[in-house]
Amino acid sequence: MITCLEFFSGIGGLHHALNVAGIDASVAKAFDMNEVANKVYQHTFGSAPSNKAIDRLTVKDIERYNADCWLLSPPCQPYTRGGKLQDSEDQRAKPLLHLITLLPKLSILPRYIFLENVKNFECSQSREALVNQLDSLDYYIQECLLSPTQFGIPNHRLRYYLIARRRDTPSDSEGYIERAIIHECWPFDGERIEFKTPSISAFLDLEETDAEQHLVPEKYLTKSNNFRFDITKPSGHQTSCFTKAYGSHHIQTSGSMLQTKNLEVSSYDWAHPESLLSLGLRYFTPTEVARLHAFPMPPWKNETTDTQEPSVNSITPRQYEAPHCTPHLKFPDDIKIIQKHRLLGNSLNCWVVAELYRCLMFID
Template identity: 55%
Template structure:
């Protein structure tokens, strides 16, 4: 096995299942030279937000296509036109979630991902880099095996992990699956022992090798908006609390350094298991009687605002309130960084036509931009020039 040094070309990325642009923001945070040249999604509200912030239409309708084109109808010729060397993907999670039927590759919502996997060898030049994000359980899915088998056949080097933003110093426990694949230049291997799918390892520590880093998240007070606690819009309605007999949900205070994962149901009357609820009164009360919901009413429980959730997901937003301390700079470009709340444009901002419920839903379907950025920077795009194993 020899090693060659390969100079990196600027990245031309396609963003599939783009939503509100979480992968696009993560790409910016990675600092890699390049651009997201186009994105694809069927969610019209998400596309509206994406257009508002990036000034470009998902699906690039006006340039390439005479009508709306969904991912599962894209041809190899359609994709080849972009001359992209990187794919960023965050496919629908419903086929793999515990709350769903877990139909996996038999779920219609997995069709688009399976189509992209199938189309890879049909491209004139398969992407050099592939990044995929999904939920816990994807790592045990048939869809993953189909993907890994295809990546093996095209001679990709693969890294997989299950990581939470807590491991990066962010006060949100959102465990997610990530895959990073980089194509080797020497073509498919004739040696079956090199097949990643037969010796796969899903990392659960950060970084994957060397000494594990440990960052303490900042207190939640650092992400909270001012003047929100008494706003009716964000209070948990008393009538919904009183109906929640023995439903144990996550109550946090502004001095805490952790929140649970926010889902697309957050902000609705189905608030249990949808994300953390903030306690704004009687802060000395830390023990809760969920069998007597009336005792929870005096605690001033409220939902996190969309802007607060966005900050916990590390989206770049306009600065407000006290800012986190700047991180210590790493000695080498590819070393892990301590978290710093992104505050540089392009910002995540919602058009006024998008309601609060829609904002919570879109954020619950999104991802953590900082985690994506660090995995791109430290793993997928490791150096400006890199050593690639030639088999």
């Protein structure tokens, strides 16, 4: 069994992805300072993450777990416009940089390292420090920018991923960063695969469609003249990226809204946003967002039932199927809807990560 450490664990997306991928692995310890996320993580997995600051972890703190694998999803703000693109000068980048400096001090290096972050990380100083350190320690590195839409999931969420495996023998080649390729197609090599993408209706809670608590407030719509909201219908096959601000008054850039009435209307009068009020626009529920992010969930009535035959080759890319492996993602009863949206907006797509685990990282 592979023993993992999960840094910046959030609600456990990287942990869930191990189960979705069917990897024989366990998470010895997770680390995060977000109290609400840690509460959800413990409620789901039954173990509480450490809230010790990651940039204060010592070699002794890490070596006590004898981990074969590091899973990392560090804060994205240092690499976004909203975070002012301060990169390594941002205090929120310090924990990752600290882990990078700790690596060569370990008596036994982890065999596997996986990192997820936003687009722009690939051109950051933090990424440069990371890949240079991994290269010097004889890791085989692969990098990519991929979205769930490329895997047959109707949600656009472009993210950077790094997959690193320790070489059995030292490599003669040097200077990885000068010859690095950031892959933007899935799979990386070989013939392109056209995955079937289910409609959005396959992810919906139909009984909640008209729930008052999920309707977009009228005041948020009518104040936004000439803004082209991302409106999608149950019959559609794509949603935009959900951010941590989803479900709040930040409706212009935080994710798609679902049209539940007058479904024959497809042409919208953006100059007169009051015309949108008859469309029954609502937010996707946290449960629906979690499904679109491919978190393991209990089976639901409306999900797609198409299944595929298991592949003889375990590293063959799979057609998306709703994952139901346990444990399921579970929120404690006292977590508010807006908190759920915030946590999910900060998380990742478990299916994408699971496929990268299966096909690229755990292939020894």
